[in-house]
Amino acid sequence: MTLNLSVSPDFPPTHLSGWFIFNTWLQRQLDTGVHLELYDSFDAQREDIRNGKIDLIYANPYDASMLVRELGFKVLVRPRNRADETVIAARADDPRNCVEDLEPGVKIATTADPDVHTMGMIMLESADLDKDNVSFQEYDSYVLVAKALLNGQADAGFFLKAGYDELSELVRNKTKSLVSSQISVVHHTLVIGPRMQEHAELLRERLLGMEEDPKGREVLKSMGLDGWDVMDEEETEFMIDLIDTLIE
């Protein structure tokens, strides 16, 4: 039986090839066929997850709740030092310097990334801004969000911090951060589905050992990761509880 691996559509495109390399590594470890299925859209991916088409997924924290609490997935590991933080940025020459300087009617550039969008909205609340008094334009990538700021199509943009940090220096220097989240306990996780539970123990062991092994290190590097850390069930539940307090 071929298993299906997928990755939340929010990873930086520079790491696309890394996931193919990881998939090859994975097949060797498990000695079984694994197909990597990638998506452009969060909704299309969620639909396939719900239909039981995915066995292993590098999930964004927002989807972890559905995967773990509704669909019986289990968290195998989490990436080290890769908390998901959100930045709200504006043009560098904009007179507004903090979120509270933004006023009703502002135009926000965002992406379909549910984590970043949710956290961005929470950080706007302190300025009495919400979906009813701001307008949104959704873009396919953080590079495009930055472009929308620079060419004046938007007043402020929501970025995954990692995406903001990966903008070219030229572009980033023309923007400034109004606020940056510091939550530290919300991050992606590698979660394994019910059809694949028999491989869980072996796979966790191999994942944790990747950084010890030169080949494994190469694979990690190509995905832009430092290594994996254990995440126990209660830590997962805690993260999901925390996210539950942030969504409506």
Added chain:
Amino acid sequence: MSEHDTGSVEEVLIKYYDGTERLAKVVDREVPYPDGKLIVSRTDPKGIITHANRAFVEMSGYTREELLGVNHYILRHPDMPAVAFKDLWDTVAQGKKWQGYVKNLRKDGSYYWVKATVIPNIRNGELVGYTSVRRKPSRSKIKESEALYATLR
């Protein structure tokens, strides 16, 4: 921080729901909510603190050791009306999410406002505790809450 802070210092007797009380120093001085942070704590089903993140430790002015194992009412500010907390406990007891604006008392007697969300933690169908996550409130919501709570005390 708040335009009408006077900096006045008082000793106030705070009476808790469980019959205990303490004489607390209360200073009319606001400490601003830190941008971008979430203040997170967890309690057992009775409201005893079991987890505090760094932002919680920093904002409360207590050490983590002082917070763990004590009742969450250690942060209760005398300006908060009892009905607000009754509503909190009634809501979470039904397994629902509670959201509200809370003025908290720091160890040094000054205060900070939060927008708090409290949810029950369910594990294998059983209630094991509660999680509270606070975020930065807007000035207008603080003003509204001050006015409302003054009428409820």
